[in-house]
Amino acid sequence: MSSADSGTEWILAAGRLAGLSDCGIASCAPSEHGEYLDAWIAEGAQGAMAWMTRSAEIRKNLRSKWTWARSALVGVLDYLTEPRDREDLGGLARHLSRYARGADYHDLLKQRLAGWAEALEQDLGRSFRHALLVDTSAVLERELALRAGLGWIGRNTCLIGPRGNSWRFIGVLLTDLELPAAARRLPERCGSCRACLDACPTAALPRPHFVDATRCISYLTIEHRGSIPVELREGMGDWLFGCDICQEVCPWNRRVEAGGAAEFRVDPRYEELSLADLVGLDESAFRERFRKTPLARPKRVGLVRNALIVGANLGDPAVLKAARKLLEDPEESLRETARWVSDRDLDG
Numbered sequence: 001m002s003s004a005d006s007g008t009e010w011i012l013a014a015g016r017l018a019g020l021s022d023c024g025i026a027s028c029a030p031s032e033h034g035e036y037l038d039a040w041i042a043e044g045a046q047g048a049m050a051w052m053t054r055s056a057e058i059r060k061n062l063r064s065k066w067t068w069a070r071s072a073l074v075g076v077l078d079y080l081t082e083p084r085d086r087e088d089l090g091g092l093a094r095h096l097s098r099y100a101r102g103a104d105y106h107d108l109l110k111q112r113l114a115g116w117a118e119a120l121e122q123d124l125g126r127s128f129r130h131a132l133l134v135d136t137s138a139v140l141e142r143e144l145a146l147r148a149g150l151g152w153i154g155r156n157t158c159l160i161g162p163r164g165n166s167w168r169f170i171g172v173l174l175t176d177l178e179l180p181a182a183a184r185r186l187p188e189r190c191g192s193c194r195a196c197l198d199a200c201p202t203a204a205l206p207r208p209h210f211v212d213a214t215r216c217i218s219y220l221t222i223e224h225r226g227s228i229p230v231e232l233r234e235g236m237g238d239w240l241f242g243c244d245i246c247q248e249v250c251p252w253n254r255r256v257e258a259g260g261a262a263e264f265r266v267d268p269r270y271e272e273l274s275l276a277d278l279v280g281l282d283e284s285a286f287r288e289r290f291r292k293t294p295l296a297r298p299k300r301v302g303l304v305r306n307a308l309i310v311g312a313n314l315g316d317p318a319v320l321k322a323a324r325k326l327l328e329d330p331e332e333s334l335r336e337t338a339r340w341v342s343d344r345d346l347d348g
Contacts, residue, residue: 008179011073011120018115019261020075021168024148027181028069031140034060040210047214049223055138062139066174068129073173074148075116077109079260080167092278093270095310097218097242098167100294101270103263106134109171116173133172141170149182152189155208156196156246162186164252167260196246201235205246217243221306222298227333230340233309240306241295276318278307279326301331312341
C-alpha cells in the first residue's frame, strides 16, 4: 500500500481500476530539490528547452500556479511490451525507444487520470477541483512519485519502482482534496553501480542524477532543432527516436516482465517503413504517416535528419542513395546532414 492511511486505499484502488499500474498520494509542498533544478539550468544542461527555464518556479512550487492544490494523486503506467529485443523488429520499429512504438502516452495517461478523477467523484458523491498533469506540464513528476512511495530516483534520473522497473510513465492528478501522503519514501538503491553512466555512448550522464540534455540521444533526436553536432552523430548509433540504453543496462530492469498497456505494443505501420522510405517522404506524406503519433514531435525535418545519421552509422546503401536527393532540400539542416552522409559514403 502506497498511502499512509489505510482509509485512503479506496482512492488508490480506484486509480488502478482506471487502468493505472500503481498509484500513490503525495504532498503539494514546495520541492525539496529545487536547487538541483536551478543548478541544472545554470549549467545549460536543458539545451534549447527554454520552457524549463520559464517554468522553473512553478515546478519548484506547484501552488504558485495551482493555488488551490492540496494533494497530488500520482499514477504510473507501465509500457514495456514484447518483444523485449528490438533487433527482432523490422523497419523503423527497431530504431525507436520502447515508449514510442505505439500510442502517444500523453493522451493515454491523461485518459487514465481523467477516469480516476471521475471514479472518485462518483464515490464521493460530489465534484472536486483537479488538473491532469503529465510531463508536458510544469511539474516535477518524478519527485511527486518519490513522495508518493512509488519508487526511487536512479542514477540515470529515471523513477525505479519498489521492485525494479523504470519502464513506466508518470501522471499527476492534482486535487483540492486534503489527503495523507505516503507513509514512507524509498531510498535510492543503486549502491555503487555505474552501469547507466558508463554505458551512455554520448556521455550524457557525467555524474549520478544529472543528465546533460545537450548530449542525450533522446533530446537530440526529439527536441533538438537544426543540425546535430557532428561529434555526437556516431554515438547516436541506430537510434532514430529516443534511446533506451541507460534503462536497458540497469540491473533493476533485468527481471521486469513485459506487462505494459496493450496500446503501447508496436504499431505495425512502423515495421512497414524503412529508413530510406522515411528519408524519401515529403511534408504531406510525413504528416499523413505520423499525425497524432509520438514521432510527429521532431517534425519531418528532425526525423529525416535522424534517419540520415542512423543510415550512415549503419552503412545502409539505400539511405546513402536517398541522401543525395536532399542535397538541395530547402531545409539547411537536411542539406548539411545529407552532405555529411554523402561525404562518408565517398570516403568509404
